[in-house]
């Protein structure tokens with residue numbers, strides 16, 4: 508496997524006098540893998556996701572390097588990729604309402620991504636948008652092209668946001684708590700949608716979640732953040748069955764305390 512993204516000693520501070528949101532985080536993201544980043548609220552997960560996508564607030568002080576080996580750049584490209592926000596990285600946020608424009612039909616929003624990044628005509632962009640709506644399993648794609656976000660349910664909006672995120676054929680898909688605002692059944696549907704799209708398009712996935720059990724259903728590897736530091740990184744089976752760090756054990760215990768069913772049996776097969 509080749510490395511898609513190499514993060515080295517990454518530190519982020521939002522305010523000069525404030526605490527660091529990330530402290531010396533290093534991780535390689537392999538091409539085609541599904542990597543989950545987990546940790547409690549405030550542990551720095553979104554900061555890491557935004558740093559990778561080049562979307563951090565302007566005033567943030569960033570140390571360390573992010574090297575990106577995506578095909579659209581001279582390799583390696585240092586710090587943050589320039590064409591982010593569409594072409595090489597697709598980003599799905601927690602709240603689809605905030606990433607969708609409320610006064611623009613959803614078809615246009617998806618078509619615009621394709622048009623901007625793939626240099627397609629409007630006609631071809633709309634055709635692509637219809638195909639994408641079909642791929643995210645929205646009913647009647649041609650009619651759905653013309654609806655506005657408020658006419659859709661939360662889960663359907665998230666499907667539209669995912670369609671827009673992958674419209675330019677990104678190498679890397681980042682889902683930052685993309686299912687956290689949804690109820691359990693819809694959450695499971697969106698997780699399986701992400702799994703299928705990532706497999707079909709050969710994308711690399713960075714799945715950000717505070718939910719270790721949910722992350723484990725999707726990811727091959729799990730990185731655990733705590734107060735801005737990477738405390739553990741390993742294969743999903745190892746993290747679940749033989750966590751090395753006390754904090755990872757605490758996250759697992761907390762989850763097991765809430766849910767009587769074991770996450771995995773001792774052999775590592777899904778329970």
Ligand SMILES: Nc1ncnc2c1ncn2[C@@H]1O[C@H](COP(=O)(O)OP(=O)(O)OP(=O)(O)O)[C@@H](O)[C@H]1O
Pocket residue numbers: 521522527528546547548549550551552553554555564717
């Ligand atoms: N724009 C910002 N300005 C100032 N501080 C920020 C900003 N965004 C995040 N922080 C701070 O940085 C730290 C890490 O936040 P971050 O949002 O990355 O955590 P998180 O793990 O994504 O949390 P959550 O699960 O709640 O989304 C927190 O202490 C947070 O208060």
Ligand code: NI
Pocket residue numbers: 552553554683684
């Ligand atoms: Ni977050």
